[in-house]
Each structure stands twice: as C-alpha cells, then as structure tokens.
Amino acid sequence: MQKKDEKANAVNEALKLPLAEEFEQDLAKLLQDGETVESVTIAAMDLDDFLLVNNRCGRSEGDAVLIAAGRYFLEQLPAGAKLYRYAGDMFCILFAAGTEKEEAFLRMEQLRKAYPVETHDHVKQTVTIGIASAPEDGSRPTELLTKADGALYRGKVNGRDRVCLAREEKMVTKTSHYTVDQLQRLTKLSKREGVGEAVLLREALNALLKKYEV
Numbered sequence: 001m002q003k004k005d006e007k008a009n010a011v012n013e014a015l016k017l018p019l020a021e022e023f024e025q026d027l028a029k030l031l032q033d034g035e036t037v038e039s040v041t042i043a044a045m046d047l048d049d050f051l052l053v054n055n056r057c058g059r060s061e062g063d064a065v066l067i068a069a070g071r072y073f074l075e076q077l078p079a080g081a082k083l084y085r086y087a088g089d090m091f092c093i094l095f096a097a098g099t100e101k102e103e104a105f106l107r108m109e110q111l112r113k114a115y116p117v118e119t120h121d122h123v124k125q126t127v128t129i130g131i132a133s134a135p136e137d138g139s140r141p142t143e144l145l146t147k148a149d150g151a152l153y154r155g156k157v158n159g160r161d162r163v164c165l166a167r168e169e170k171m172v173t174k175t176s177h178y179t180v181d182q183l184q185r186l187t188k189l190s191k192r193e194g195v196g197e198a199v200l201l202r203e204a205l206n207a208l209l210k211k212y213e214v
Helices: 006-015 020-032 050-057 059-076 101-113 141-157 180-193 197-211
Strands: 040-047 082-087 090-094 127-134 163-165
Touching: 006 059, 006 082, 020 040, 020 082, 020 090, 020 141, 040 050, 040 059, 040 101, 040 141, 050 059, 059 082, 059 090, 059 101, 101 127, 101 163, 127 141, 141 163, 141 197, 180 197
Parallel strands: 127 163
Antiparallel strands: 040 090, 040 127, 082 090
C-alpha cells in the first residue's frame, strides 16, 4: 500500500472510504464464510493515466479527480457491495456474497461507459477494471487480488478504458536455485498454511513485482 502523506490523507478525509487493510480483512472473512455462498467477487479499478493529470495539472487537480472518481463509484455501487480506496489511484469493490463474475462484469461495464470524470479543462478521464471471483480464480485473498490485478494490468496494456475478467495464467517452468534452508522453510510454511508451495512462490513473486512497480 502507498505510504500515507498529507495529500493522501486529504483525499481519504474527503471520501471517508475504508482502506486496503480493511479490504483485505473483509475479503478474508467473506472467503472464510464462502462455503455458504456461490462466489466471492472483487473488482480492482485504476484511473487511467493519472500520473499525467498530476504532472500536467498539479496535485490539487489530481486530488479533485480522485475525489470525483470515488464519489462516482460510491453512487454506482450495487446493493450489498462495498468500496475501498486501496492505494493511490486504485479503488476496489467487494461485491455482495454470491455475486457472479459475469454479473459484476456487466455492472462494471456500465460504470466504465458512463464514467463522467473530467479535469478542470474538460479532458475526459477513463478507468480500467479487473475482476476476479472465488472459487474459480482462487480461494485465498492473495490469489484473488493477484488475479484481479492481473486482469487490470492486461486491460492497461491492451489500451485502457476497459473491463477485463481474470483468466487462467499460463504457467512456465524456470530453473531456480534456492538454499536448503529456504526450501525447508517453504515446505514448513506450505504445511502450516495448507497451501501448495508453488502458490506461495507465486504470491511472493507478485509482491516483489509490485514493490518495484514492474
């Protein structure tokens, strides 16, 4: 999550949205209760070219765009859904238990198409959205977030201003070398958490890529 600063706090104060930590806690709780529902669906939303807004118009205008986006997302929330400001210009939606991925896709398409946010000089803004659903795309919070973020990234590289569904990632084999101690600790963690070692390694790699913004 982004470090908090005065600008971030100003936007948070204006929107009064729950943040990343609460999103992850709420998602984990819903997944733990998932035996009683058909699906748990999330959407990750990122404002397109937001850095350009800050660079061209200044931070105050960037804050205004963030606030306008957050208020619009709140207005468009379906019943039972909850909006969070995850980090920077990224927002997340946790849909009501039982919301299917396809239903969420249709709602997010409507939200995207009607997105009304503009800069003060009337430059229209757009938003890209990635959607993932448990158990289809994963059963752990980190898996689901990774899949939604991957769908979001795919939407960005394919032109932005679109909604993308998570899909099965193509797995490739890479030769890697780890110390005996690392492998033993990985095995211990896998048994403790009841999760495959490959899943844990993918989570760690995704965290590394996010850290260095790759």
